[in-house]
Amino acid sequence: MADVLSVGVNLEAFAQAISAIQALRSSVSRVFDCLKDGMRNKETLEGREKAFIAHFQDNLHSVNRDLNELERLSNLVGKPSENHPLHNSGLLSLDPVQDKTPLYSQLLQAYKWSNKLQYHAGLASGLLNQQSLKRSANQMGVSAKRRPKAQPTTLVLPPQYVDDVISRIDRMFPEMTIHLSRPNGTSAMLLVTLGKVLKVIVVMRSLFIDRTIVKGYNENVYTEDGKLDIWSKSNYQVFQKVTDHATTALLHYQLPQMPDVVVRSFMTWLRSYIKLFQAPCQRCGKFLQDGLPPTWRDFRTLEAFHDTCRQ
Amino acid sequence: MGGGAESDSDVTEGPRHALPRGRVDWALCFYVSSGAPASIRALFSEVVSPRVGCWSTPHFSCLILPSSWPDTMGVTCVSQMPVAEGKSVQQTVELLTRKLEMLGAEKQGTFCVDCETYHTAASTLGSQGQAGKLMYVMHNSEYPLSCFALFENGPCLVADTNFDVLMVKLKGFFQSAKASKIETRGTRYQYCDFLVKVGTVTMGPSARGISVEVEYGPCVVASDCWSLLLEFLQSFLGSHTPGAPAVFGNRHDAVYSPADTMVQYMELFNKIRKQQQILWMGRDLERTSSLSCNFSQYPT
Numbered sequence: 001m002a003d004v005l006s007v008g009v010n011l012e013a014f015a016q017a018i019s020a021i022q023a024l025r026s027s028v029s030r031v032f033d034c035l036k037d038g039m040r041n042k043e044t045l046e047g048r049e050k051a052f053i054a055h056f057q058d059n060l061h062s063v064n065r066d067l068n069e070l071e072r073l074s075n076l077v078g079k080p081s082e083n084h085p086l087h088n089s090g091l092l093s094l095d096p097v098q099d100k101t102p103l104y105s106q107l108l109q110a111y112k113w114s115n116k117l118q119y120h121a122g123l124a125s126g127l128l129n130q131q132s133l134k135r136s137a138n139q140m141g142v143s144a145k146r147r148p149k150a151q152p153t154t155l156v157l158p159p160q161y162v163d164d165v166i167s168r169i170d171r172m173f174p175e176m177t178i179h180l181s182r183p184n185g186t187s188a189m190l191l192v193t194l195g196k197v198l199k200v201i202v203v204m205r206s207l208f209i210d211r212t213i214v215k216g217y218n219e220n221v222y223t224e225d226g227k228l229d230i231w232s233k234s235n236y237q238v239f240q241k242v243t244d245h246a247t248t249a250l251l252h253y254q255l256p257q258m259p260d261v262v263v264r265s266f267m268t269w270l271r272s273y274i275k276l277f278q279a280p281c282q283r284c285g286k287f288l289q290d291g292l293p294p295t296w297r298d299f300r301t302l303e304a305f306h307d308t309c310r311q
Numbered sequence: 312m313g314g315g316a317e318s319d320s321d322v323t324e325g326p327r328h329a330l331p332r333g334r335v336d337w338a339l340c341f342y343v344s345s346g347a348p349a350s351i352r353a354l355f356s357e358v359v360s361p362r363v364g365c366w367s368t369p370h371f372s373c374l375i376l377p378s379s380w381p382d383t384m385g386v387t388c389v390s391q392m393p394v395a396e397g398k399s400v401q402q403t404v405e406l407l408t409r410k411l412e413m414l415g416a417e418k419q420g421t422f423c424v425d426c427e428t429y430h431t432a433a434s435t436l437g438s439q440g441q442a443g444k445l446m447y448v449m450h451n452s453e454y455p456l457s458c459f460a461l462f463e464n465g466p467c468l469v470a471d472t473n474f475d476v477l478m479v480k481l482k483g484f485f486q487s488a489k490a491s492k493i494e495t496r497g498t499r500y501q502y503c504d505f506l507v508k509v510g511t512v513t514m515g516p517s518a519r520g521i522s523v524e525v526e527y528g529p530c531v532v533a534s535d536c537w538s539l540l541l542e543f544l545q546s547f548l549g550s551h552t553p554g555a556p557a558v559f560g561n562r563h564d565a566v567y568s569p570a571d572t573m574v575q576y577m578e579l580f581n582k583i584r585k586q587q588q589i590l591w592m593g594r595d596l597e598r599t600s601s602l603s604c605n606f607s608q609y610p611t
Contacts, residue, residue, distance in 0.1 A: 196531055196532045196535075196564065196566060197530075197532075197535070216528070216529045216531075217383075217531050217566075218383040218384070218385075218531050218566075235528075236504045236528055236529040237503050237504050238503075238504055238529045239529060277527075277529075277530045277535045277536035277539050278535055278536070278538070278539075280538075286542065287538060287539040287542045288539060288542050288543055288546075290503065291415075291502055291503025291504065291505060291543075292503060292504075293539055
């Protein structure tokens with residue numbers, strides 16, 4: 001009730017203020033009129049000057065008076081919007097026809113929502129900065145200054161260390177043989193032979209796995225000039241499918257702080273393909289679905305599923 | 312093999328499964344090692360001498376399985392499909408191929424496997440009292456540049472196709488059995504990674520049976536994928552699904568080779584031959600019994 005009353009008082013003040021502004025404007029325009037008209041209609045130059053100055057002084061006085069009046073009124077009007085957290089948009093709450101234009105409630109909701117969003121985005125960015133998921137240095141463009149710092153831990157490891165990690169993994173799995181070569185500079189390429197089931201070409205950059213290609217045990221993995229063929233895919237549909245899944249696994253096993261663990265997890269997962277043709281699907285119990293054996297291996301349990309049988 | 316030549320073969324490779332040449336051997340070394348009498352050695356010098364003008368090259372590549380064989384193929388099962396009741400061979404084949412096409416298999420040309428039987432000539436049997444062995448010389452359209460020579464339960468030789476010419480040269484020691492040629496011809500079907508070949512087995516002019524060959528290309532160890540293969544066979548052979556071929560059991564986790572397929576074909580052909588013999592014997596018996604019946608009608 002008090003609110004409404006004060007608004008009423010203010011409204012009166014507003015009306016007076018508006019008329020004061022009008023008065024101010026007309027007195028100001030009179031000043032300029034007088035300046036525009038200049039000196040005239042007097043016989044002597046002295047008389048003309050005197051009349052003009054007096055007229056000009058009158059006009060300025062009235063401007064001054066009107067301005068003072070406006071200042072006085074503006075104090076009366078006060079600043080009603082200042083109390084409101086939404087500032088001027090808070091005035092929308094004064095709209096009496098809420099049902100037709102529910103602008104104010106919508107505005108409040110949008111405001112809350114954007115507040116929350118900002119809060120959560122802040123939290124997320126804090127967490128993401130701790131655990132950088134970026135696989136390549138080129139993408140770390142956000143803070144170019146920090147890039148050289150991030151590299152030594154993950155991307156620039158001595159080849160000797162990579163060799164050690166790989167040979168340790170090689171010894172861990174007896175049915176898996178890993179042949180490491182470095183045909184192009186420091187990046188290692190692995191030829192993994194898994195039992196008599198399949199061969200995998202793994203292209204590494206430091207200890208990051210960049211690319212894998214799965215081929216059959218009896219397929220040729222070398223190009224004509226005796227290099228590892230890292231581009232052509234397998235002739236068999238089953239190994240093309242396994243290649244796709246292996247690429248998925250590369251993206252799944254990510255732990256930038258401990259790249260050797262990533263390689264080991266990937267190899268452990270890969271090893272479950274030793275039973276590619278022997279394990280029936282854990283869901284439908286069959287070997288074949290559309291002519292393909294269960295090509296998917298669960299990332300945690302390593303159980304065999306058909307591509308369409310997994311969750 | 313003593314006579315291993317150093318030069319690699321320059322024969323161009325075939326369409327699929329071209330058998331690569333790991334090393335080159337004289338074909339006769341195989342024969343000598345498989346128990347030929349010493350008198351053969353005289354012939355040895357004749358065959359390899361440049362006077363033999365029928366070969367474009369005097370080199371002859373040959374490998375003895377399984378130790379020195381580098382090539383592999385997908386695990387394959389060859390089986391016989393019985394002719395459906397009241398149907399001809401041709402109709403049963405059509406029934407089978409229609410079933411395959413319904414499954415989604417795509418036609419991919421034709422195939423042919425043939426087999427000729429040789430027996431060792433009496434003159435070459437040594438004094439040790441060796442029994443005459445049967446040797447089978449086979450060809451497979453899947454390996455157009457190769458020729459397979461097999462002994463029953465014995466070694467399998469994979470050689471160039473001009474091995475046939477050598478067999479002509481060796482006719483004093485191996486004689487071709489009369490009218491022994493048996494072959495199977497039919498259509499190849501591809502379904503995913505499976506290769507299915509349904510063929511009509513013919514001896515001379517008449518059809519004698521149906522052969523079904525299923526190859527699973529990605530897998531090279533027979534024991535690994537037998538269950539998987541069985542499931543596929545059941546999907547279109549139904550109750551006629553065969554048991555595991557004998558060659559699967561022989562070599563536990565060895566890599567499957569084209570020669571294993573040829574051994575299966577040899578066994579299939581022998582089985583069909585025996586079935587025919589029993590059939591003929593049965594007919595002979597019928598004829599003689601009907602004759603005796605006729606005789607009995609007459610008073611003696």
